[in-house]
Amino acid sequence: MQTKFxxxxxxxxxxxxxxxxxxxxxxxxxxxxxxxxxxxxxxxQHQSPQQFNHYVAELAFYWSLMFSQFTDIKRKxxxxxxxxxxxxxxxxxxxxxxxxxxxxTLVMCVHDASDIFLEAAxxxxxxxxxxxxxxxxxxxxISFFIARLVIFPFWIIHSVLIESWEIAGPYQAWWLFNGLLxxxxxxxxxxxxxxxxxxxxxxxxGKVEKDDRSDIESSSDDDIHSNSKHPCQTSGTTTNQNGxxxxx
Numbered sequence: 001m002q003t004k005f006x007x008x009x010x011x012x013x014x015x016x017x018x019x020x021x022x023x024x025x026x027x028x029x030x031x032x033x034x035x036x037x038x039x040x041x042x043x044x045q046h047q048s049p050q051q052f053n054h055y056v057a058e059l060a061f062y063w064s065l066m067f068s069q070f071t072d073i074k075r076k077x078x079x080x081x082x083x084x085x086x087x088x089x090x091x092x093x094x095x096x097x098x099x100x101x102x103x104x105t106l107v108m109c110v111h112d113a114s115d116i117f118l119e120a121a122x123x124x125x126x127x128x129x130x131x132x133x134x135x136x137x138x139x140x141x142i143s144f145f146i147a148r149l150v151i152f153p154f155w156i157i158h159s160v161l162i163e164s165w166e167i168a169g170p171y172q173a174w175w176l177f178n179g180l181l182x183x184x185x186x187x188x189x190x191x192x193x194x195x196x197x198x199x200x201x202x203x204x205x206g207k208v209e210k211d212d213r214s215d216i217e218s219s220s221d222d223d224i225h226s227n228s229k230h231p232c233q234t235s236g237t238t239t240n241q242n243g244x245x246x247x248x
Contacts, residue, residue: 005126007072012119014061015112018054022109025050031102035159038102039167051101058108059092084187091180098173103160107181110152114143141192141199148188157181 025048031037066085069078095104117140124133161178164171 001126005123007068008119008122008126012116012123015115015119018057018061019109019112019116021050021057022054022105022112025054026105026109029102032106035103035106035155036163036167038100038106038159039164042164042168043099043171045099045102047099047101051105054105054108055092055096055101059089059096062088062092080187080190084184087180087183091177091184094173094176098171098177100160100177103156103164106156107152110147110156114140114147117143138199138203141195144188144192144195148185149192152188153185157185 026032031040062085066082066089069081069085091107092104095101095107117136121133121136121140124130124136157178160181164174
């Protein structure tokens with residue numbers, strides 16, 4: 001239990017810190033409010049120090065999740081998370097190589113938003129604060145739905161899929177980027193189905209009971225399994241995610 005608490009505390013600290021950092025530099029960026037500007041004069045766009053730092057931190061974090069997954073407490077969604085981490089790492093690497101920094105930072109910021117609440121719910125669970133855990137998990141479910149099933153597909157994927165084609169044309173690796181984003185979106189739909197089942201039980205039965213994705217001992221007699229990234233590890237992760245998450 002102590003080991004799991006430390007794992008979640010590390011992820012919670014990262015997601016919270018990187019989300020605050022991302023919001024600070026994205027809030028004053030015009031392309032956050034008008035995604036068509038992500039492709040203005042693409043690929044000849046200036047790279048700011050904030051974008052570089054954001055990318056380096058996220059890439060290092062997801063590589064650490066990739067390797068630590070083999071030494072952390074075993075989860076039932078191990079292979080799903082492995083696919084998520086691989087897709088995220090490839091997306092971050094190739095989006096940087098193709099100077100898609102504006103869209104890339106938006107993707108990472110959206111993924112990190114909900115993962116904060118997932119890891120907070122886990123911490124409350126490990127600390128035996130069941131009521132707080134249930135409340136945080138419901139908040140996580142709502143934030144996951146808004147971030148990954150509304151903002152991500154209808155705002156960001158739409159921009160990368162449609163607006164980029166209209167403004168910049170079929171740029172290099174267009175099919176790869178959009179294919180990987182759609183893979184992540186498919187994982188989000190699967191994860192949200194599992195998350196919603198737990199959230200509904202938390203609302204109508206008064207406690208989080210069981211999530212078939214991963215192992216987390218509950219402070220009650222029942223098991224609570226709540227790892228998504230990157231989803232809900234973020235997911236779902238992402239909690240990355242996620243995964244992670246975390247994110248992407």
